[in-house]
Amino acid sequence: MTSSSGAPARQPGPPRAVGPGAAAPAGPDTGYGYDIARTDPRAPGRLGPGAPAAARPRRRWLRWVLLIASLLGILASLVVLYLVVIRPLGIGTALVALTAALVPVALVLGAVWWLDRYTPQPRLSLVSAFAWGAIGSVLLSLFFGTFFDAWISPQEETELIDSFLGATVQAPVIEETMKSAGLFALLFWGRRYISGPLDGVVYAALIAGGFAFTENILYFGNSFHQAQAAGTVDVFWQTFFLRGVLSPFAHVSFTALCGLGLGIAAERRSLMLYFGLGLGGLSLGMALHALWNGSSFFLPVDPEAPLAGFLRYYVTVQVPIFLLLVGIVLFLRLREKRILRRQLSEYGRAGWFSPDEVEMLVSMRRRRRAETWAGRHGAVARMGMHDLIRAAISLGMERHSVLFGRPTARTRARERELLEQITADRRLIGALTAPVVRG
Structure with missing residues (x-):
């Protein structure tokens, strides 16, 4: 085996730096055995070896069973959703409502794409989150909402009381609970999905965006029927102006609070914070949902200008709340950049990355330039550069999360896996971009 420079690569063993000020050779158990010289062979082994991992047999068949069951569940839910929501509207009305609902959901998906592209999540998990919001949470809300509404309704109720309880109690409690169930499911499957506050916000926004998409189809379809009558x-x-233009991020704002709490707890690796911040964010989201729905019962209505009172309330109450949440999300985005720079710089001081590489990895523009440069040498080189960038991002964020808790054998194995992946990508890119005959 040869290195990218054409020189024979050293056999696996502790890396050795060459030249003045080189670090002393490390012991046999301190290095990872790579053929790329590093200034500090012991780093990033400062996390320690961790506890020995218990050997567990792999159950790939169980993963396939769960995947097939999930796909069958989604297909069955689609059929039920069609029979319960789409078919009663009629094909023509459903198409009109679907077209109108694409406008607000496009805004939500665009915002999620912008948030997620810095530290991207697996695409399959993102699609699953949106599918849960658009299908699973809607069906469960329709199912449990009927029983919950009957439970909270008094024996002698008027139509106004029934509408008020449904809008301010039943809808916030049931809908936010069903949407947040998708976040708890992601945590159950593993921290690789929600490992920080921004991850929680991204998945919560996708779930809420999917829920609002299906709900908008129902609302737009009913209003279209009324318009025809x-x-x-x-x-x-x-209806389109209120739901599609003024409030495309309403559901996103409610559910994002639960995702934010769960993301903070996942980053801190604290079981108590999962309950405290998770339930706290869920409760606050329910309160904002109730405030939004209940405003229509208390605002004065002018027959000559029916939207005037709502617009005044919207500008004075809902817009400041939305801007506050936007400010929190922007802060989290900048925070991730600082975290990535700090952690990758630690690896850089250990010799894993050069200063220019760290600058490239923390800049979206330089990442694109690096992939474009690699793409000049073929699609495989471009894929290798893309994979190296993704692995380095995961390495930095994993390192940040591990520092909050006790390192284990699993976290050490994950670090080793990412470093091996980065080294393999370096070799691949070097082999494809180096000239065959040197001048």
Whole structure:
């Protein structure tokens, strides 16, 4: 085996630096055995060896069974959703409602893409989160909402009381619980999905965006039926303006609070914070949901300008809340960049990355330039550069999370796996980009 420079590579063993100020050779158990010289062979072994991992047999068949069961569950849920929601509207009305619902969901997906592209999550998990919000949480909300509404309703209730309880109690409690169940499921499957606050916000936004997408189809379809019955389109456009233009991020704001709490708890690796911050964020999301739904019962309505009172409330109450949440999300995005720079710089001081590489890895523009440069040498080189960037990002974020808790054999194995992947990508890129004949 030869290195990218054409020189024979050293056999696996502790790396040795060459030249003035080189570090002393490390013992046999201190290095990872790579053929790339590093200034500090012991780093990043400062986390310690960790506890010995218990040998557990792999159960790949169980993973396949769960995957197939999930796909069958999604297909069955789609059929039920079609029979319960889409079919009663009619094909023509459903198409109109679907087209109108694409506008707000496109805004949500665009915002999620911008948030997630710095430390991207697995695409399959992102699609699953959106599917849970659009299908699973909607069906469960319709199912449990009926029983919960009957439980909280008084024996003698008027239509106004029933509408008020449904909007301010039943909808916030049931809908936010069902949406947040998807976040808890992601935590159950592993911390690789939600490992920090921004991860929790991204998945929560996708779940809430999927829920709002299906709910908007139902609302837009009903308003379109009313517009046809009245012979005017004012009802439909008013509904579209309120839900599609003014409040595309309403559900996202509610559920993001639970995702934020769970993400902070996952980063701190604290079981108590999972319950405290998770339930706290869920409760706060329910409160904001109730405030949003209940405003229509208390705002004065002017027959000549029916939207004037709502717009005043929207500007004075909902817009500041939304801007506060946007500020929190932007802070989390900048925080991830600082975390990545700090942790990769630690690896850089150990010799794993050069200063220029660290600058490339923390800059979106330089990442694109690096992939473009690699792409000039073929698609395989570009894929290798893309994989190296993804592995380095995971390495930095994993390192940050491990520092909050006790390192274990699993975290050490994950670090070793990522470092081996980065080294393999370096060799691949070097082999594909180095000239065959040197001048």
